[in-house]
Amino acid sequence: MSDPHETDATPTGAASAARDADLVEVIADFLDEGAEGLARADEILIAVEQGAAGDDDVHALFRVFHTIKGVAGFLELGDVVALAHATEALLNRVREGERALAGDTFQAVFEATGLLQRRLEALREAVDARADLAPDVELPALVARVEALIVAPAPAAPLVTGLAGEPGAAPAAWEPEPVSEPDAGARRLGAGLRETVRVDVERVDTMVEMIGELMIVQAMVVHSPEIAALGSVRLRNSVGQLTKLSRDLQEVAMRMRMVPVRGVFHKVARLTRELSRRSGKRVVLQVEGADAEVDRSMVERLEDPLVHLVRNAVDHGIESAAERRAAGKPEVATLRLSARHEGGTVALELTDDGRGLDRDRILERARERGLVPAGAELADRDVHELVFLPGFSTAREVTEISGRGVGLDVVKRAVEATRGRVSVSSEPGRGTTFRMVLPLTLAVIDGMLVSCGAERYVLPSLSVIESLRGVDVVRSTPAGRAEVATVRGETMPLLRLHRVLAVPGDALAWDDGHVVVIEGAGCRVAIAVDEVLSQQQLVIKALGNGLERNDLLSGAAILSDGRVGLILDADRLARLATTGVARPGATA
Numbered sequence: 001m002s003d004p005h006e007t008d009a010t011p012t013g014a015a016s017a018a019r020d021a022d023l024v025e026v027i028a029d030f031l032d033e034g035a036e037g038l039a040r041a042d043e044i045l046i047a048v049e050q051g052a053a054g055d056d057d058v059h060a061l062f063r064v065f066h067t068i069k070g071v072a073g074f075l076e077l078g079d080v081v082a083l084a085h086a087t088e089a090l091l092n093r094v095r096e097g098e099r100a101l102a103g104d105t106f107q108a109v110f111e112a113t114g115l116l117q118r119r120l121e122a123l124r125e126a127v128d129a130r131a132d133l134a135p136d137v138e139l140p141a142l143v144a145r146v147e148a149l150i151v152a153p154a155p156a157a158p159l160v161t162g163l164a165g166e167p168g169a170a171p172a173a174w175e176p177e178p179v180s181e182p183d184a185g186a187r188r189l190g191a192g193l194r195e196t197v198r199v200d201v202e203r204v205d206t207m208v209e210m211i212g213e214l215m216i217v218q219a220m221v222v223h224s225p226e227i228a229a230l231g232s233v234r235l236r237n238s239v240g241q242l243t244k245l246s247r248d249l250q251e252v253a254m255r256m257r258m259v260p261v262r263g264v265f266h267k268v269a270r271l272t273r274e275l276s277r278r279s280g281k282r283v284v285l286q287v288e289g290a291d292a293e294v295d296r297s298m299v300e301r302l303e304d305p306l307v308h309l310v311r312n313a314v315d316h317g318i319e320s321a322a323e324r325r326a327a328g329k330p331e332v333a334t335l336r337l338s339a340r341h342e343g344g345t346v347a348l349e350l351t352d353d354g355r356g357l358d359r360d361r362i363l364e365r366a367r368e369r370g371l372v373p374a375g376a377e378l379a380d381r382d383v384h385e386l387v388f389l390p391g392f393s394t395a396r397e398v399t400e401i402s403g404r405g406v407g408l409d410v411v412k413r414a415v416e417a418t419r420g421r422v423s424v425s426s427e428p429g430r431g432t433t434f435r436m437v438l439p440l441t442l443a444v445i446d447g448m449l450v451s452c453g454a455e456r457y458v459l460p461s462l463s464v465i466e467s468l469r470g471v472d473v474v475r476s477t478p479a480g481r482a483e484v485a486t487v488r489g490e491t492m493p494l495l496r497l498h499r500v501l502a503v504p505g506d507a508l509a510w511d512d513g514h515v516v517v518i519e520g521a522g523c524r525v526a527i528a529v530d531e532v533l534s535q536q537q538l539v540i541k542a543l544g545n546g547l548e549r550n551d552l553l554s555g556a557a558i559l560s561d562g563r564v565g566l567i568l569d570a571d572r573l574a575r576l577a578t579t580g581v582a583r584p585g586a587t588a
Contacts, residue, residue, distance in 0.1 A: 023075075027127055030071045032198075034120050037064040041113045042266040048101055049273070050284075058101060061109070062091040068116065079139050080119050086146040087112040093150060108146050114270055115142055201296075204256050208443060211253045212539035218246045219560035254441060258293035261339050261348075264302050265290045268310055268337060275314040282321065282332045283314055289339040294346050295441035301418055302348070302438075305411040309350050309434050310335065312408065317354035317432050327429065329353065344439065344446050344537075345420075345462060351433040357426035359383050365392070384424045388412040416571045418442065419460050419554070421519065437462065445538050445557070449565060450516060450529040453503040456565045457529075458538060458557060463570035465517040465524065467532045470510045482577075485526035487517055493577035496528045500552070500576065520574035527573065536560070540567065552576070 041064045047053035069084035087109060093099045101109065119136060126133040221227060222239055230236075269285050276283040294302075318333040325331060336351045359380065366372040366386050386392060390409040411434075415422040420438035439445070439462060447458035448467070466487075474486040475494055485494040494515075497503070508530045516527045538557035554569040 024127060027075060027123065030075065031120055031124050034068050034071070035117070037067060038113055038117050038120070039263055039266055040064060042270060045106070045110055045113065046266070046269050048106065053101075058091065058094055062088060062095060065091065065112075077119075077123070077133075079136065080116065082143050083112055083116060083119075083139060083146070086143050086150065089150050090146050099149075105149060108142070108149055110270075110273070111142055112146065115139060208253045208257060211250050212443065215246055215250055215539060216558040218242060220558075220562045223560040250444075254295070254444065255293075257295050257297075257441065257443075259296045259299055260291050260293050261299060261302065261346075262290040264299055264306060265337060265339075267303060268306050271307060271310055272314070272335060275311065279314055280320075281314060281318050283318060283335060284332055285335045285337060287337050292339040292341055292346055293440075294438070295443065297442050298346075298418060298438060298440070301414060305414045305422075305436065306337075306348075306350065308408065308411050313350065313352040313354065313432070317352045317356075319355050323355075341440075342437070345437050346440055348436045348438070349433055351431060353431040356428045356430055356432055357384055357387065357424070359426075359428070362386055381425075384426060387424065388422070416520075419445070419462060419570075421462060443540060445540050445555075445567065447536055447538055447557070447565075447567065448516065449533040449536055449559070450497075450514070450527075451531045451533055452497045452501065452529050455501075455503055456533070456559060456563060457497070457501075458536075458565045458567045459516060459518060459527070460567070460570055461535065463518045463520055465519055467514055467516045470513040470515050470528065473515045473526065475510075485515065487515070487526060490524065492517070492524045492526050494526045494528065495573060495577050498530075500573070518570045518573065520570035520572075523574055523578055525574045525577040538565070538567075 041061055044053055044057045044061045047057060065084045065088040069081055069088060072080040072084060090099070090105065090108065091101075094101050094105065099105050115136065115138065119139070122136070123133055222243055227235075227239065265287050269287065272283055272285040313335060319327065319329075321331040324333065334353050337348070338351075339346060339348045341347075362383055363372065363378065363386075366383075367374055369392075371386065371389065371392075372378065387408050388411070392409070412422055415436050415438065418438050419442075420436060422434065422436045424432065424434050426432040445458070446461040448461055448464050450457050450459060468487070472487075475483060476486070477483050483494040483496075484491055486492075510528075514529050514532045516529060516532065518525055518527060536559075538559075540555045540557060543553060543556055551572050552569055553566050555567040557565050557567060559565045
């Protein structure tokens with residue numbers, strides 16, 4: 001085993017790992033187990049900061065670093081060994097009552113956990129790229145800081161202390177409220193032990209795809225005219241049982257891909273603490289619903305939007321301590337991050353108790369940039385939506401945290417790329433809430449099936465507000481402008497789908513057709529179609545050669561009658577209605 005103080009970041013063992021299948025497998029296990037251990041370490045550190053940790057948690061934290069040190073030594077990862085060994089030794093002093101897990105000690109363990117997470121991710125990338133593991137320039141300095149704390153004298157202290165135990169901490173009355181979900185200890189005691197089996201992700205994905213194909217064939221069989229013409233009660237019962245079993249099988253398969261959002265929430269908690277330190281503003285994060293599960297591919301897409309929202313909240317939304325005192329608020333600001341299932345979607349909300357959005361400043365900046373005509377009055381919702389425009393910012397100065405006006409645009413594009421939607425609400429002096437509604441998975445879509453001529457199209461249910469008969473909609477064509485529709489007193493652009501998609505044949509008479517109101521790209525649009533057929537859950541398929549260049553389509557699905565239904569992109573339809581192009585630089 002390497003010397004624990006050796007910090008060579010390009011060991012020959014790691015460099016040759018990509019070429020040795022057996023060693024690659026060992027590294028893969030090390031990365032998975034290390035990631036799980038460090039995620040558990042983050043849970044413990046959050047509990048420590050909220051004053052909810054006990055002595056057993058510190059022992060568990062010690063074991064995380066001890067385990068990582070042992071396997072990293074076998075793999076000759078000298079820098080990982082050095083940091084894990086030093087942190088382990090520091091935690092041993094905490095276990096023996098010589099130091100408290102607070103102040104500089106807490107900060108050192110917190111930074112060590114984050115840096116080890118970064119090192120493991122770098123190792124994964126190096127193995128995938130068949131490259132050497134590059135050194136981390138921050139690691140030697142952190143090792144030196146931890147080693148200095150190990151030998152530094154300190155009075156005997158409890159193993160752990162919460163925020164109130166740190167120098168300069170807020171009074172106890174301002175400590176964060178307890179999280180509403182059960183704590184980690186309660187989950188461990190109540191859930192019991194479960195037996196698990198490690199399965200290659202590719203195998204799970206292949207199985208889910210095969211079950212998707214099975215669902216398509218099952219629907220085609222059930223809806224075939226030959227089966228419908230049979231009068232056998234026994235056959236109908238058997239077909240019904242087949243349908244139920246197929247749906248149950250699909251549901252179980254999809255749950256195999258589901259993972260809790262806890263990992264992303266832990267990263268947000270770590271980021272919040274770091275931004276609090278850098279900005280000089282005292283901020284705590286309260287988490288609810290971290291056990292809510294979404295498809296693993298969705299979890300990967302959640303991190304960037306949440307990072308941008310947290311940066312924006314700490315930098316722009318939350319006031320300085322002096323401002324908060326003057327406003328009668330506690331100096332410690334609160335961010336609340338929650339997740340919960342709503343039907344076939346997951347809703348995430350990030351709320352701060354800061355100053356709120358400056359409506360007048362937003363409107364002023366929008367008029368300066370020509371986004372809003374002078375003298376035009378907008379509803380609060382429409383003004384708030386302006387913050388999602390590319391490059392839009394009301395910041396008077398650029399800071400190292402944010403302020404260049406790119407964050408919220410990134411959030412909107414990232415959420416829309418998942419077929420979700422994002423909205424914002426705010427109260428002056430009370431705070432701001434960003435709400436993201438996302439599908440549970442990208443493999444299956446809940447859609448509204450509509451007809452246009454002889455073709456069938458799918459509108460994502462997440463984007464559909466309502467559908468109604470054409471006769472119930474007031475339409476008009478202002479001079480020199482495109483057609484508009486008025487629905488329940490609200491005027492919005494009107495698109496006739498057969499014209500947009502150049503579908504052959506004449507559309508139905510207006511009174512016989514339907515209008516579907518969708519929301520996309522921050523606005524509502526009325527889509528005129530021939531008929532609304534049904535609501536269906538469909539397996540998404542990639543578009544073939546040529547079709548992927550059509551900006552108004554996002555995928556395809558096999559319908560129950562065996563025909564192909566093209567999935568329309570609600571955001572690009574909305575952009576086409578408001579700007580005349582499906583997306584910047586693309587023509588309809």
